[in-house]
Amino acid sequence: MTLKQLAMDERSRFPRAAETTEQAFYTDDLIYGAHSIEEGCSMVTELQDLLHAGGFKLRKWAFNEPSILKRLSEKMNREQNQQIFTFKGDPISKTLGVYWNPKEDCFMFQSSFDFSNKTTKRALLSDISKLFDPLGWLAPAITAKKIIFQEIQSLIPLSKGSIESGLPKQYLVNIVQSKDSIVKEIIENCSSFSRAKRERHLTLAEVKEAKWKIISQVQEEEFSYEIEKLRRKESIHKSKLIALNPFLGKDGLLRVGGRLRNAFISEDMQHPIIISHAGRLTDLIIDQAHKLTFHSGPRLTLSLIRQKYWIVGSNRAVKRQLRLCVTCVKNNPRLQYQLMGDLPEARCNPVRPFKHTGVDFTGFIMIKSSKGRGMKCTKGYIAVFICMATKAVHLEVVSDLTTSAFLADLKRIRLEGPKCTVPGSSGGRNNRRFVDYLIFTTSV
Template sequence: MVFSETSKIYDPLGMVAPIVVLFKVLFQESWCYGLGWDDPLPEALCKRWCNYMGELHHLKQLQIPRYISYPSKPVELLGFSDASTVACAAVVYCRVHAEGSYAIKLIAPKTRVAPLKPISVPRLELNAALLLTKLITLVKESLTLTISNIVCWTDSEIVLHWLSAPPRKWATFVRNRTAEILDVIPRSQWRHVRSEDNPADCASRGILPTELIEYTLWWSGPSWFALPEPSWPSNTKLNISSSNPLVLVEENHKAAIVLCANEIDNPLLLLSSKISSWWRLIRIVAYCIRFINKKRRRREGYSDYELQQARIQLLKGAQAHAFFKDIDQLQNLQQLHCKSTLIRYSPFIDESGVLRVGGRIKHVDINYNIKFPIILPKDAKISLLIVRHKHEINMHAGVEATFALVRQKFWILGCRNLVRKVIFGRKTCFLQRRTTSTQLMGNLPSARVQPSRRFLHCGLDYAGPVRIKYSKTRNPKIGKAWFAIFVCLSTKALHIELESDLTTDAFLASFRRFIARRGKPSDLYSDNGTTFHSAKRALNELQRLSTFHEDRAEVAQSLANEGVNWHFIPPSAPHLGGLWETGVRSIKLHLR
């Protein structure tokens, strides 16, 4: 209803803008409450709404002359801008000199509510000045009269100060708006006015219809409009200074660039911190050494001597940065300090000036780098590059393998942690270490978890064949034999019986021997032969024992007479017989 009634006020030229702005502000506040179209207004807003609506009928008394001036006379456009915390306003008048006096007419006002985002009053005043600039541009394009002069007023000294300086001096918000204003209206046409003489003040705050009808400042402008321009209030010097906080906050402060030069004893340390490859770092240093030695002759590659010299320079630079005190003491043939981190390694300096680990294995016939590895600090960049290089050239080896490869030439303090950091931080190695999901197995049968006499519940499987001698003569006959493996389900104990063939009688004989030795089981478990279908040809005879129904039935009947229950696992389910399959594996492992 608020929006509907506000829209009924037909004012295309904005002549009653001080009244309409009250309804605009009211509508904005109702939107902030989150009200729907049909929701009632809060009590505070409802009282204001009723007060405004009760005053609207006074607008019927208002008469506004539409005639502006004589067509042959030049016209002056005079504009005012003002802003409050709730709205911005601009108003444009025309002044024509005719018949010894000045005729002042209201042409076009414009209002705009302040944004919901909090914004300072000087910025709102600047928005009002920009609104006035756009309004004057619109009036100039609409009128067909001759415009002789344009003068604009604002009561904000800060806005005038912003307009007096180049736009590039200010921050983005002020810079963009001042540039747009000065493109249309130059600074010489902007003046300061007191708030009491500013007609736009009532439009930025809003007044009721009864007050607007008799408000001559709105309809005719300030009283000095009727005087010649030299008699207008002088545009005195602004009282605001550049040190005002409201001005300083909008200045475009450029960040000061400070160059700090650090004195580095060894430039190789700075170079190593910018290179991510050990091999590339060596080649760069080798090129630098070639340049220093004035070997400018172009070559296809680097010699082994040049690369070796580059390695030595890099290693010496890292050691000199981390162990300079220890190196100085060793060069002066002094004893290391008792709190030195290298005292436990008995270090010495070799012929190339590289610090190495000492020891008592000088006469061992192995590589010199293995006997006396090069000492490096763990926080040096080249230590990280060396570990990374060893890890990559050895096909992304694991922690222990990479650690052993590094130790063959270098003794990095805290090397194991550094190796872990390199390997665990690489995406390729992380993806290789990920584990695959495994199937969650079912519950174990009661025979596996209930305590019982050994071999009371047992599993059965065959292993073989194996080749055996039938006699101890010089040329014995070689034959085949099989193992019948009985596994206790409770204790996982194994009982092995040797069989000469895979017949039913041979199995029953081995089973009787098993009972005589271990006691009669109550339950016997085995597979039903489907696990042997794809076995090798050498196991075909073993398959016959488990697959023929006649033999299996005969064995089962014999066991039933003995009071033994024979259970067959389901087909294609070898995991149910994992216990005796493990026993078969153990037998084969020891017979290799």
């Protein structure tokens, strides 16, 4: 911040030096260059004058042109009677991890590899990371090393132990994934179908070839009888794929026949690739479609899968795999309900209607005592009588919530229909009063 403020204050006097101070200083190191000796000497003079205005002195100069250093030394001896600081020993300068040799005017990178101990995953990553390249000059070489390391990791599962040192160097660079065991190992060790195809650092053609190789290997294991018959151009008997009318496509994969050859859809949708009901590849394909549909249900997941693949027994396979999705289980947990107690006697045994009743009141309603103009409306309520045995409902209008009004309503019910016993009710104060009253009159 101090150097930036100094550059802002002295910009009118030293415009070039101010811009260089703002852009070319890294902490207390200045890294700058010029296109000619005269331009370099002029910039050195401006930088010295600019920083001298703030009380700073530049020392430890390094140039790839000795004449500039000689001129600077003569000027300092003549004006300030000082000697320029010279480096002792190795003339190589180091800034931000990059080595610069002024004498030869070249940049260098230093890295050491230790092969005395066992080669482990951690050791390989450490050696690759030792090359510090902030400007990206060594990006092609570092990227190549990382790609080789990924390919080795995909072929040989790396653990905390050591890697077998018997692999030839050419095999580490030119990796061939043609053996059946390698394809099986890739499918078993990868957590998704995309990683099994190694979509990163590969071209589209290489990704398609890896996909074809994986599916072809799995079909050879699961449907060897059908593929052999179709290659010989013989009819298939006693196979679970007869209903699908299978055939070998142009790519050599087993596909569904069907009747959609003239439909205006893609070839994969016309003739999907047949996949077995169970297997690691089936699980990876279902997981990929499930994530692409944002953890949807079995129907939407299966709809996306059938645009390219036809899984034998797909409904059961998709439901089985979706039950193992941790994200769906966390977001849709199974709710636990409390066990209810036994039903009372009045609700379990058959009796005549409204022998045992429950009662409750609705919210208030506005009622008129008679017809005519100018009649005022008063609050009223509706009493709901429910038969505990048959669930029949009887409604009565009540003028208010007093015990006397409810008893009058109950007498009207008994006169019109069957006599009911002591009703069950909610815990309202008025309800408790008339229930207590009915219990008292009944006992008397």
